[in-house]
Amino acid sequence: MTEPGPVAVQGVGGVAPPPDRSVVVVLPAALRDEADGRSTVTVSVTAAPVSAAVTVGRVLDALAAAHPRLERRLRDERGTLRRHVNVFVAGDDCRALLGQDTPVPDGAEVVVLPNIAGG
């Protein structure tokens, strides 16, 4: 079996790419103003390239495209997760896993929570 070529697209004889993945991002109360008052935002993570897993980083990239100011609350302009922002995938803190490379399994929510900080 050969790998699909870079020009392979659905309907032109190549392998159909998987559909985009919808991922639910759950927001803390402090950030809901950035999402029109909603407690969750659903982002669409593009499937291409075919081999790439859906990760926390790619979910946040998708969030940046749709809600740039909201995403900036979570990551600085270098793309680094802010020090006191925690992101959980299926209940686990992504920092204890692979950070922004942590895979987001099908159906798993990405939950954003503020760490305990300040005085």
Add this chain to the structure above:
Amino acid sequence: MTLVLAIGTRKGLFLARSTDGAAWTVEGPQFLMQEVAAVGFVTAPGGGGAPRLLAGVRSEHWGPGVSHSDDLGETWVEAEAGSVVFPDDTDTALERVWQLHGDPVRPGVVWAGCEPTSLWRSDDAGETFTLVRGLWDHPHRPWAPGFGGAAVHTVVTDPQDDGRVLVAMSSGGVYVTGDSGGTWAPSNKGISAYFLPDPYPEYGQCVHKVAADAAGPAVLYAQNHHGVYRSDDAGATWTSIADGLPSDFGFVMLAHPQRPGTVWVLPLEADGRRVPPGGRLRLHRTGDGGRTWSEVGSDLPDESWTSVLRDAADVVGTGDGTAPLLAFGTRDGCVWASTDEGATFVEVATHLPDVLSVRATVVA
């Protein structure tokens, strides 16, 4: 006529208003639990009406940014794509906005001094800013951080020459551009850096604040990390004017907006004793460009073991023939205002979080 104070604190922004300078109402906090290290009143787009209020806000969780309000704090907006955003090639993230300076003669131009040490220019009245590359790429960078961090904390513009801008940073000292930020040169001759092996280096001084004389920025005043100075050649050389003060340490430097030669400082005892001398919270005023000083503020407290930060003080004109509005806030959350050039003060607020920034304006 309403006098307005924007009071940025460790835990939010407060707004105080008065019609007579004696009775004040205080509203807030806005941005609760967020640090407001910089506030600024600038000319609103289109001019006329109320000024635009800018706030440099920083959440311990959600990071820093600049928000603006065109209704004196009723509603706030932050640019969707970010206000102060380091370009990708710098591999740097904004830590904190320390200074928001609206250019008084070029409406729409706002300068931001930020941490890490950087200067930014806005041409849309403070909504979005562009990094001033000439300073960022300066061969002297990185400058050593002061105790509070490494930042441009002072911006002085020249009403007669829009290419000329002065900045001060802790620690790094004073730098000046004559070509709108393209190139920068240190301008610290005569300012001591007693904490370095060479006490008079080209740069590296810990200048705390610089203010321009009412006659224009050819005459400048600087409160240094020990040392109070005056320059009569736009910063090329500096000479001490500390004689007559109880201490040459402090953070505040305020120049009268209309009367040349009149300046206020707020001395603290020493680097290692950052409290008012003997606990007496007082300003000292000169009317002759620093040759002589007088203590003012006789009704300020005699037992005050706090301090006043570099941007927690401001003075603004209230009209021809009337005394300016002078105000400052302390790290123990008190705000004081004077409409008689500091002779007497009214306590505007008490028990606020530590005051980081104060800016004053007058609205119709």
